[in-house]
Amino acid sequence: MNPKRILRFLCLALCYVILGTLVVLTSLYLFFDTSTFGWLTALLYSSIAPAIFVIGLSCGIIIIRFSFMKNRKGIVIISGLCIFMFVSALIPYAAIPGGIADADLQMNETYGTAYTNLDTSLMRQVPYSLYDNINGMPIDESKFSVQENIEYFDNGVDKFFFDWYQPTGEGPFPVIITLHGGAWVIGDKGPMNIVLFSRYFASQGYAVFDLNYGLFDISTLSSDTAGIFGTFAALGGGPDYNGSYTLQQQIENIGEFTKMLDLNDTKYSADMDNVFVVGRSAGAHMASLVTLGYQNPLYSGNFSTNMTVRGGIWIYPPTNFSRSIGSSFFDPMMQGSLPIEDQYKKMSAAFLITNSTVTPPIMIVHGSKDGLVEYSQSVSFLRYATGLGKKCLLITIPWAGHGFDYVFPSYGGQISTYYIERFFALEIGGA
Amino acid sequence: MENLAFLKTKTFSKYYSITTNAVLSLSIVFNLLGILGDLLIQNFAGFLIVLGIILLIGQFLLVLNRANRSDKIGWYVIRLTYVTMFVMMLGMLSITGGQLIASFYLLGGNSLQANLMFSSIGMTSYACFGICFSGICYHTHSIENVWN
Numbered sequence: 001m002n003p004k005r006i007l008r009f010l011c012l013a014l015c016y017v018i019l020g021t022l023v024v025l026t027s028l029y030l031f032f033d034t035s036t037f038g039w040l041t042a043l044l045y046s047s048i049a050p051a052i053f054v055i056g057l058s059c060g061i062i063i064i065r066f067s068f069m070k071n072r073k074g075i076v077i078i079s080g081l082c083i084f085m086f087v088s089a090l091i092p093y094a095a096i097p098g099g100i101a102d103a104d105l106q107m108n109e110t111y112g113t114a115y116t117n118l119d120t121s122l123m124r125q126v127p128y129s130l131y132d133n134i135n136g137m138p139i140d141e142s143k144f145s146v147q148e149n150i151e152y153f154d155n156g157v158d159k160f161f162f163d164w165y166q167p168t169g170e171g172p173f174p175v176i177i178t179l180h181g182g183a184w185v186i187g188d189k190g191p192m193n194i195v196l197f198s199r200y201f202a203s204q205g206y207a208v209f210d211l212n213y214g215l216f217d218i219s220t221l222s223s224d225t226a227g228i229f230g231t232f233a234a235l236g237g238g239p240d241y242n243g244s245y246t247l248q249q250q251i252e253n254i255g256e257f258t259k260m261l262d263l264n265d266t267k268y269s270a271d272m273d274n275v276f277v278v279g280r281s282a283g284a285h286m287a288s289l290v291t292l293g294y295q296n297p298l299y300s301g302n303f304s305t306n307m308t309v310r311g312g313i314w315i316y317p318p319t320n321f322s323r324s325i326g327s328s329f330f331d332p333m334m335q336g337s338l339p340i341e342d343q344y345k346k347m348s349a350a351f352l353i354t355n356s357t358v359t360p361p362i363m364i365v366h367g368s369k370d371g372l373v374e375y376s377q378s379v380s381f382l383r384y385a386t387g388l389g390k391k392c393l394l395i396t397i398p399w400a401g402h403g404f405d406y407v408f409p410s411y412g413g414q415i416s417t418y419y420i421e422r423f424f425a426l427e428i429g430g431a
Numbered sequence: 432m433e434n435l436a437f438l439k440t441k442t443f444s445k446y447y448s449i450t451t452n453a454v455l456s457l458s459i460v461f462n463l464l465g466i467l468g469d470l471l472i473q474n475f476a477g478f479l480i481v482l483g484i485i486l487l488i489g490q491f492l493l494v495l496n497r498a499n500r501s502d503k504i505g506w507y508v509i510r511l512t513y514v515t516m517f518v519m520m521l522g523m524l525s526i527t528g529g530q531l532i533a534s535f536y537l538l539g540g541n542s543l544q545a546n547l548m549f550s551s552i553g554m555t556s557y558a559c560f561g562i563c564f565s566g567i568c569y570h571t572h573s574i575e576n577v578w579n
Contacts, residue, residue, distance in 0.1 A: 047530070048527045048530075050523075051523035051524065054488075054519060054520065054523045055523060057488065058517075058520050061492070061516065125470055126470065126474075129470075129474070130477030130478075130480070130481070131462075131465050131473035131474070131476050131477045133530075134526055134550050134554065135466075135546070135547055135551070136529070136533050136543055136546035136550065138468070139543060141540075141543070190536070191535050191536040191537075194534070195536040195542075196533060196534065196536070196543075406534055406535070407530050408530075408533065408534045409533065409534070409546070410530065413534075
């Protein structure tokens, strides 16, 4: 066979495979986002959609040129698939102005003139910049230093560590505690918790503490329950702990960190009167417990008594746990000091906000296409919290899935950073 | 369809090539100037990059439909289309790869520089090929039999 023909055949086959794969990914993102493969696709899809479209379109043109030049039906089908990918790539970006307008409206309604008059000269100037999306968000690396793997707690079974992003200059600096996600069974500080977020805020004058806090060992679960968390286990990652940590134990470990930080606030240049807790996914759940629990009698003795939480940033958080009658697959993870029904309430932000006397301001950031933790959960929480008279905002990242900020320079990371830094500044300023 | 007949004229083809060439050239220039940090320049660079990609895709379609495959030079122009298309795909992968490297901090302290480097390589390579491609398209209009 002619080598030219073989090469041509291979190129064409490759184009078919690429186009087919991209169309499947696009369909998963658009129509099956609640399935396992769907939410996994949505983790990155909206961030890299333009590249997917260009690659898919190029493959489509090659296929039409070499397969269907005399077949009108074939041309129509391939063109249709390319248009489908174009529309799905365009939708998230076309929705960005609407998402920004909605976020601005909420900030204006919540903070009024304090928001409009805020000095933003040293902050990001626009919520979304295509230039930064392509070239990366600028971070001034000269304004901070990083110390990694500092031990904060040893329970005799495992040791827990944190990374300290220390701004240059005289402290104390406002504190940001960042908590990683991973469905309570995987995840770690550092690269698994969006390093660029920590670095950006350290460069803006915040002392950022990125910590690990224990994971639940899914090998201790029954096979059915373990299967549900199997996807996460397959994703892998995280410290190799000797012990297994329930949600209660995980929040206790975080509490130990706040106590250590309180004792060493001078050493770490930490302003314990201005503490913010930021978490993603399962970390956002933990952040919600710190935000609403740090002065709640249910968590008496768990946290430092001297810190003041100025705000909680919950990024795609689960806020409401309900236990089905009989049992729930969350039961083994929920075990704690209270009866299981009460334990569920203790671990649920929707319950804690009802009985908390002290409720720091809350900013929830959630992608509207989140198939893992439903967006509607955050909408319901916002309505409930504001109905109770609490200060709560919901920044919606349009058409973004779970983990939208893992590609940090993309629109999800940019928009969330823009509003989070304004939220910090306004709360520190006492707005 | 008669209204679209002008798309097949030589004049349209020539002006389209010049426009593509100019936009891609400016997108490189403004992308570099954007490093200075001026928001207006960065916004303009972003606009030009998107416009450049759209025009380049249009240029591909124009050439594939109008270049004469029976002519030697025409066939070279068509081959150049595929090469430019391939480079554009690589460029997009390079930009996306740079973003992922930075986001997951794969190269440690060098990740931010890697992001900038990969995106610059990606953008510059497809823009350069696009400039060359549209330039060749423009100049071959004066040669007989290259275009149908």
